[in-house]
Amino acid sequence: MPELPEVETVKRGLLPLIGQRWRHVTVRRADLRRPLDASAFSPWRDATVCAVTRRAKVVALELVRADGARAYLRFHLGMSGRLYFTDPASEWLPHEHLELAFSASVLRFRDPRRFGWCDLLPADDYASWSATLAPEPFSPELTPEWAMRRAGRSSIKAVLLSGRVVVGVGNIYACEALYRAGIAPQRLAATLSAEEWAKLIAAVRAVLEAAIAAGGTSLRDYVTVDGAPGWFQVQLAVYGRAGQPCVRCGTPIERIVQQGRSTWWCPRCQAG
DNA sequence: CGCGCTGCCTGGAAGC
């Protein structure tokens, strides 16, 4: 279930593609979360990968063509998507939907639940899409002032998940960040003070930083592009820990449902 | 427009 740290880890694993040329795409299954349109790829054959980037939970290869035109090959891993290098001759595994051949590497996309997608966008369209999104967690644009302007009328948990204040925060890190900041998930976002927002923004950054440093969270099926598991799970303080004692105060962690999603929290440490 | 609910999809776990 990739969130930002997992996608960031995948991004770093794809850096060896820089300098390689994209040669070929093989589609085994096109009905992903968004239908895969391989015909959009063909004008970009032999383009060179000049950068690997990430925006929110999307990882992208920046391609530059001989005529100078640029495009972005975007991947969204959904919740079960994986991207890894493989041998050119290796047999197709179940749920492998896509293969991209580069001059020195072969990349495959596997996604049992097919919540992920892949497309190729001209650089202008990529920039327009990126401009519609809220700031990245580590962006200096993410300030308490910005957050208070964008808070809206929902609970703070819903606002974190919605992406209207900051992108890339999914259910796991929303729960963990609220715990670390000592803020109750049911609080209306509009009632948070500048100080509380500052604390929450710092908490979001801290949990994401720790998760990236650990190579991403692994709940069940997340692995890096090299196939190594990312075991950050042991460090989660509240997520999935209903009934277990809070690591700080011993109060049993509670599970509630907000917007149809589970929230885990400590009613004592997050009394605010 | 903003907000919340629903459906997409599959495999693993829990319940009967």
Add this chain to the structure above:
DNA sequence: TGCTTCCAGGCAGCGC
């Protein structure tokens, strides 16, 4: 043990 049901997740689309 074998069947059914539920749940996880991001996000688009819909209705209020």
